[in-house]
Amino acid sequence: MSTFKRWMILAIVSSALLLIVMDMTILYTALPSLTADLGATASEKLWILNGYSLVMAGLLPAMGTLGDRLGYKRIFTLGLIAFAAASLTAAFAPSPGILVAARVFLAVGAAMMMPATLSIIRVTFTDPRELGLALGIWGSISAGGAGLGPIIGGLLLERYPWGSVFLINIPIALVALILTVIFIPKHAGDREKKWDMLSSVQIMIAMVTMIYAIKEFARRGGSPALATISAVIGVLAFLIFIRRQLRSASPLIDLSLFRTARFTAGFATAMVSSFAQLGVQYLITQRLQLVEGLSPLEAGIFTLCLPLAALIAGPLTGLLTHKYDVLRIQSAGLLLGGFGIGFYLLQLNGAMSGQILGLTLFGAGLGAAMTTASHSIMSNAPAHKAGMAASIEEVAFEMGGASGTAIIGSFAGLLYTLSLKLPGDMQAPAQVYDSLDEALLAAEALPVAVADMLREAGRAAFDDAYVMVVSGAAILLVLGAAVIGWTSRRSSRAGSIGHSR
Numbered sequence: 278m279s280t281f282k283r284w285m286i287l288a289i290v291s292s293a294l295l296l297i298v299m300d301m302t303i304l305y306t307a308l309p310s311l312t313a314d315l316g317a318t319a320s321e322k323l324w325i326l327n328g329y330s331l332v333m334a335g336l337l338p339a340m341g342t343l344g345d346r347l348g349y350k351r352i353f354t355l356g357l358i359a360f361a362a363a364s365l366t367a368a369f370a371p372s373p374g375i376l377v378a379a380r381v382f383l384a385v386g387a388a389m390m391m392p393a394t395l396s397i398i399r400v401t402f403t404d405p406r407e408l409g410l411a412l413g414i415w416g417s418i419s420a421g422g423a424g425l426g427p428i429i430g431g432l433l434l435e436r437y438p439w440g441s442v443f444l445i446n447i448p449i450a451l452v453a454l455i456l457t458v459i460f461i462p463k464h465a466g467d468r469e470k471k472w473d474m475l476s477s478v479q480i481m482i483a484m485v486t487m488i489y490a491i492k493e494f495a496r497r498g499g500s501p502a503l504a505t506i507s508a509v510i511g512v513l514a515f516l517i518f519i520r521r522q523l524r525s526a527s528p529l530i531d532l533s534l535f536r537t538a539r540f541t542a543g544f545a546t547a548m549v550s551s552f553a554q555l556g557v558q559y560l561i562t563q564r565l566q567l568v569e570g571l572s573p574l575e576a577g578i579f580t581l582c583l584p585l586a587a588l589i590a591g592p593l594t595g596l597l598t599h600k601y602d603v604l605r606i607q608s609a610g611l612l613l614g615g616f617g618i619g620f621y622l623l624q625l626n627g628a629m630s631g632q633i634l635g636l637t638l639f640g641a642g643l644g645a646a647m648t649t650a651s652h653s654i655m656s657n658a659p660a661h662k663a664g665m666a667a668s669i670e671e672v673a674f675e676m677g678g679a680s681g682t683a684i685i686g687s688f689a690g691l692l693y694t695l696s697l698k699l700p701g702d703m704q705a706p707a708q709v710y711d712s713l714d715e716a717l718l719a720a721e722a723l724p725v726a727v728a729d730m731l732r733e734a735g736r737a738a739f740d741d742a743y744v745m746v747v748s749g750a751a752i753l754l755v756l757g758a759a760v761i762g763w764t765s766r767r768s769s770r771a772g773s774i775g776h777s778r
Contacts, residue, residue: 278401282460286401287411289456290394293357294415295422296446297387301330301555301678302426305562306573307439311376312714314439321373322714323492323686326559328377330679331488332384333391334672335481338529339474341392341668348464349393349400354457356389361450368440379443388671395667397461399655412655413595416648417588419674423555425584427562431577476529479518484676487511488683494691530672531665534658539604540666542764543653546607547673549757550614550646553750556681557618557639558583560689564743567713568736579629582637587644594645595652603656604765607649608758614642615754622747642754647674685746692742699734703727713739 304311308322317325344352363386367379398415402408433441490508493499522528535541558580565576594606621635651670658666694710705723709716709731716735720728 278462283401283407285456285460286397287414289453289460290353290397291414291418292449292453293353293360293390294394294418295425296360296449297391298419298422299426299429300383300387300443300446302423302558303430303442305427305559306430306566306577307434307442308563309566309714310434310573311439313718315370315373315376317373318711321377323683324377325373325380326686327488327679327683329380329384329387330675330682331484332381332481333388334675334679335484336385336388336477337392337668337671337675338480338665339477339668340388341396341665341671342473342529343389344393344396345662345665349396350457350461350463352389353393353397353461354454356386356391356393357450357454357457358386359389360386361447361454362386364443364446364450368443370440391671392667395651395655395670397464399667400464409595409652410592411595412651413592413648415591416595416651417591417644419591419647419651422584423558423678427558427573428577428581428584431572431574434573473521473525473527473529476518476521476525479514479521483511483514483518484679485511486514488679491683492687494687529665530669531662534662534666534669537657538764538768539653540657542604542607542761543650543657544669544673546611546646546757546761547650547654547670548677549611549753550643550650551674551677552681552684553614553618553754554639554643554681555678556685557747557750559682559686560743560747561636563713564739567717568739579633580636582633583640586637586640587647590641590644591648594648602765603649603653604761604768607646607653608762608765610642610644610646610649611754611758611761612642614639614646615751615758617642618747618751618754622744622751625744681750685750688749689739689742689746692745693738696738696741697734698738700730703730705731709735 304326308326311317311325312322340352340356360383363379363382367376367383370376370379395415398408398411402411429445430442433445486507490504490511493504493507494501519532522530522532535544561580562576565571565579566573571579590610594610597606617635617638617640619635620638621632624631624635650673654666654670654673690712693713697710697716699705699709704727706715706719709719713735716731720731720735723731
């Protein structure tokens, strides 16, 4: 295969990957206007955001295996078609329920494409140096693309309604589809490989019910009993899924891959990185609009440093993977990301340049961590399980992203509710305790003096919750760095002992 064709294939799959990861965050800046137009509640907003990632994460293992069975080009092509059709439906959704359904359909298309992107890269690039660079570019797009979502959304919302954030997917998907037919070679696949959709349903039930339990626990007026029942169902579904994988001759996820410490470390790094990035970025874009009063475009531009840093750090890190211990780079990346968040919080009430520097360090650290996580996973799995390994990696990213948005968003909402203090004589609707969005909407119908007090109290409560939750994300990254660093040292000692023998 010619050099031009190899890198053209990388460009094609990268364009599809960019669409997939951008759709995880592109609604961040559109959420306030979407909420106003569709009348979405706080709970519906989180499902509009998380339904996409949760369904995708549940389907990824099955779609990765299906790609191994049917061929990577075929499953990638079908995913592009489904993604374009779902984008058209989402753009004109008349209600929150229909938008959630369209996002689920988007997730189906994304789940078909995502494992195929890594599998196609794995079979296209056989030279270790080229493979490292290609995976670095893939990792930087995965990290940076999510960061670009709010910016693209902000640009579109300056002139067009919120549905435009979905319409932009259609021409890109159609061009990628045409180029796929021309350039990507056909992969026959292995028809003897079994496709276990039941296992995919089991893991999806586990994730959805556990996320629902978190939301119900954190929601004002939520039912502890319902949250507990949902959590129990989630744990049972997860245990049933694990049992099925261990007993199956052709498991959807080969759990034996996790016996390799480097593979497991890559999975953990991908999940923690995605958790922190999407959860923190969700809160940042909300704060910039609701507290600072920035427009969607201004909020997107403010956070531009994050994806740019990730896009630069990814390929640079990919070039280093054959020279240095990948686990040490992962640990350093997580540590840099945690330090970046901490620095950003220290500058929260200071100069904007300090906040931008903190977010830049955050983006660079996670770009490096995600790139090396991809390398650890794909290079420590056998070639005939490339589709499965790719789907496991994507599960880590999607589960991390979905749980990050859900957990960080839900606990920020809970802490906001607990922190909101209104004057005893203020007459305000009960829903002002649900979210800052609700408080600002309620303020519009109140007398000026009362409205100003409500806005001030709401923004102060939001900032209190914001600092606590984002600090928790920084601590998580530092702890993750320590664990991966320990794994690296332990792996190095084991290698030295084995070599001496």
